[in-house]
Amino acid sequence: MNTVARRFSRAALTYERGAGLHKHVAARLLEFLPEPDQVGTGSILEVGCGTGVLTNLVRQRYPAASLCVLDVAEGMVESVRERWGDSPAMRYVVADVRDFKAGHSFDLIVSSSALHWATPLEPTMANLRGMLTQEGVLCAALMTDGTLRELHALRRQIAPDKTPPGRLPQGFEVLSALRGAGMDVMCHEIETIQTHYRSADDFLRTIHAQGLTAGEVSRAALPLNRAELVQLRLDYDQTCCDAAGGVHATFEVLYFSARS
Numbered sequence: 001m002n003t004v005a006r007r008f009s010r011a012a013l014t015y016e017r018g019a020g021l022h023k024h025v026a027a028r029l030l031e032f033l034p035e036p037d038q039v040g041t042g043s044i045l046e047v048g049c050g051t052g053v054l055t056n057l058v059r060q061r062y063p064a065a066s067l068c069v070l071d072v073a074e075g076m077v078e079s080v081r082e083r084w085g086d087s088p089a090m091r092y093v094v095a096d097v098r099d100f101k102a103g104h105s106f107d108l109i110v111s112s113s114a115l116h117w118a119t120p121l122e123p124t125m126a127n128l129r130g131m132l133t134q135e136g137v138l139c140a141a142l143m144t145d146g147t148l149r150e151l152h153a154l155r156r157q158i159a160p161d162k163t164p165p166g167r168l169p170q171g172f173e174v175l176s177a178l179r180g181a182g183m184d185v186m187c188h189e190i191e192t193i194q195t196h197y198r199s200a201d202d203f204l205r206t207i208h209a210q211g212l213t214a215g216e217v218s219r220a221a222l223p224l225n226r227a228e229l230v231q232l233r234l235d236y237d238q239t240c241c242d243a244a245g246g247v248h249a250t251f252e253v254l255y256f257s258a259r260s
Contacts, residue, residue: 019053019210021195025253026054026112029141030061032187032257034108039065042107045131046070047097047140048114052080058110059084068106072096072117073211098124105133111140113253116168117215125181132260138183139257144190145170146252148207150240158235159228166216171254178258188256198246200236207249 041064049055049069058067068091071077081092093100097118109128118124128138145168156163169177171190178185197203207213224232240247 019051021193021251022050022053022113022210024193025141026057028191028253029054029110029112029139029255030057032139032141032255033061033110034137034139036062039108041065042133043104044068045102045106045109047109047111047128048072048117049080050076050112050114052083054110054112055080055084062108065089065107067091068093068102070095070097070100071114098127100127102131105136106131107133107136109136109138109140111142113141113143115140116142116144119169121169121174121177122180125177125183129181129183129260134260136260137186137257138178138260141253141255142169142174144168144174144252144254146192146250148212149250151203151236151249154232154235154239155224158231159224162220162222162224162228164216164218164220168217168252171252174254175256178256183258183260186257186259188254191253191255193251193253194242194248195251196242196244196246196248200233200240200247203236203247203249204233 039062042062044058044062044065044067046055046058046067046069049071052069055067055069066089069077069080070093071080072095074094077092077094081090084090097115109132115121115124125138132138147168152164171188175185175188197206212218236247240249242248
């Protein structure tokens, strides 16, 4: 996780370049959150705050609640602090959610596009469940296996000996982890999203700027060499072109709401 933390900290200033996907996912996640009157003046934890895309929506939806924002990347947390400042209603924490202990319970825990990094999932979900009140709810959206499928397939063709060792969880694995942690899954949905980019070069630069090239899901022991990278861009432009004149990429997102 330290490598992921460093990569996302460096990405804090460039994260919102092409962040339409994250804004879409955060907005969709609102459909799974409790009504404002169910939270009221309660306490909320946001896991993986990034630069504050979901933070802004949560603050607007639950203006009377207190909010603790957490991220493993210090640069991301500082980005949110600069936007919202210090107030009794806000708390900022740099920590790994897998072993974070808040010292008190939350009425609602939310997370958008972050929990897929917090593996293994079941102990992470168990830790989150332990921080919920008796009627507390965990609502999250996370990327699942099948995300960036075009990129991974081309990479395997070009350099089969340089395949990243990790993969994103499958949807059923996330739901199984929740149930294994003692959570009651109230609802869930998988959304397939295709995003558009001007070119393969634009696509690769964008996901790098957002920190999505970190971790074992994207990095192999040996990096692609210059010739392989050139071939990857050429092949992506040819095989992933779309009607809009650029290229597309696929993301698989699982949304869920679970009760402790």
